[in-house]
Amino acid sequence: MKQFFLTVLGVFTGLVLFLVVVPMVLIIAAAASTSKPVTPANTVLELDLREGLSDQPSTNPFSVFGGSGLSVMKVVDTLAQAERDKQVKVLLLRLPEGGVTPASADEIRQAVRRFRASGKSVIAHSQ
Structure with missing residues (x-):
């Protein structure tokens, strides 16, 4: 026992x-x-919008495993962070062929305008 x-x-x-x-x-x-991740000096931030945008972030917990999950708010937040980051010098914006919705385009345009106002360059590319 x-x-x-x-x-x-x-x-x-x-x-x-x-x-x-x-x-x-x-x-x-x-x-x-x-x-905190370290950004190398003279970084070019590339935002590829060709995969499509959603109006708000995905709430699906499995979206981490697949799909772009790129939302307008995420793009605007990323541009705001890059605007404050002294290491980011240039924004390379890859635009989709068909364009984006007018509301999304306006939000992104305002964020890009603020980014440019911080003295940084913007290059936009579309085919």
Whole structure:
């Protein structure tokens, strides 16, 4: 009977370690390893809008595994970050053949205008 209780205690200890301690160590290690990405000097930001845009970000949790997931808000936020980043010097904008919706075009136009007002160059390309 003593051997049975020792086995149960060992299994219980192993489960506690596996279900509590290991995830905590992994979470702490992941949180400690996050660092801000470094942008190299004289960077050209390329925004490829040829894949299409949505009006708002996708709420599908599986969209990480496929699809572009590029939204107008994401483009505007990216341009705002690039506007403040001293390493980004030029914006290369690849436009779709068929264009974009008027509302999306206006939002992106305003963001590009703010980017240019910060003294940075913009190159737009379309076929």
